[in-house]
Amino acid sequence: MNDLANTPELVTVGDEPKTLAEAAYRQLRRDIIEGVHRPGDKLRVEHLKDQYEVGAGTLREALQLLVTDALVVAQGQRGFRVAPISLDDFADITRTRVLLETSALQQSIELGDDAWEASVVAAFHLLSRAEDKLSDGAKASREEWELRNRAFHEVLIGACPSRWIRHFQNILYHQSERYRRLSLFRQPIPRDVHAEHQAIVDAALARNAAEATRILSEHIMRTLEAVRQLPADFIN
């Protein structure tokens, strides 16, 4: 019987790209998430192949990889486009994230060992430190906070044994990140997330799954409320 830990990951998340196509894929992904290529933009292979310094076929492959992440949509014989955004889509993403992430957290709390507890505490500490430096509004510290926030949420569900939930959750996180980058730089000061994170950690360590998932659920949903209050024409 195969051990789950020995089966290959669903998505190759290697440290450094071993192929030109993958390198182009990462650059393109970053550029899409950061808004260099706007939602709905046409992605012409002939243009982009020069910009990213690869052949046409290679860039095509990179685009295909982005379709996997649903950051790019491919239409029959009409090329590629950056996936469009909408408030409804973000609401959908957020709700689905809640569904997956609460389930994963529940399993983590149920199965997590001492090492898991330690990693949660450590990630929370790093995140708290990043929050201290966040006040000056520098872009670099903001970047740091994003990374540690992501790491915190990842570690939290790290003891969940389901590769599939983590896989889907990963896709949705990329999607959410794109929405955040496209909108939240307008309201640069996040709400009081520290207390929420603290409460999640406390409940998780106390093995209080119901409480932890409740807070996490509200925590994620609040990002939806924040975007809902943006000017209506901005999201379109």
Added chain:
Amino acid sequence: MNDLANTPELVTVGDEPKTLAEAAYRQLRRDIIEGVHRPGDKLRVEHLKDQYEVGAGTLREALQLLVTDALVVAQGQRGFRVAPISLDDFADITRTRVLLETSALQQSIELGDDAWEASVVAAFHLLSRAEDKLSDGAKASREEWELRNRAFHEVLIGACPSRWIRHFQNILYHQSERYRRLSLFRQPIPRDVHAEHQAIVDAALARNAAEATRILSEHIMRTLEAVRQLPADFIN
């Protein structure tokens, strides 16, 4: 504000392939699901391009599309392989399916209108008819039953507005189907699923979400139990 119904689908699920790459993708997917290419098999582009009558680059693209469905895994500079299978993986798939499908059913029951009810009844009727013809064990009728079973489960969650849940559910269904094809042709007579389907329909039409999701959950989980009782060396 964009309407969700107007946004493009996450995965192009068009009726007929508009491109050679997509045609090759579909043939390959069918062959993998049906076990022509066994789990773990190496998929050499040079061989397959002749077999599927397309160029190397085109076949490469088809393989990339299969990575999206997690039916194929791509390793750095070492080509493509058919995704391996394991009992643990199947258990993971099944549990995640339960999570997504029950959530979708709950929303369907909450939001479904008369047209949805009608489609559920219709799909159930078609499935029941297929069950009648199933006794002779002919391959064609078995095929028909598979199709209608899938249609039934799809219609059941058809009123769920979440494109993301349906997207993920779709991926997992393909995965499950592969496991079924690889194993269940050995125990060709399915257990008494008719009563379970009937119970789900009744609860759904009565808008009893708790009952419907409970039965659906057990229904899906039973397929896992069935595979668990196979000879241990078969799944490996």
Added chain:
DNA sequence: ATAGGCAAAAATCTCGAGAAAAAATATTGA
């Protein structure tokens, strides 16, 4: 002025050959 259709242009899709990498085989030395 607008609608329809025809022609030109642009973009996508496809293919086969060459370069780079990995795997397999053979060789050499202890």
Added chain:
DNA sequence: TCAATATTTTTTCTCGAGATTTTTGCCTAT
């Protein structure tokens, strides 16, 4: 005999050019 290295073979990855399809622009007729 075994291990380590070198060579050969296989396979993957990459590129640019040609064929097909879509889009754009223009022209004509009502």
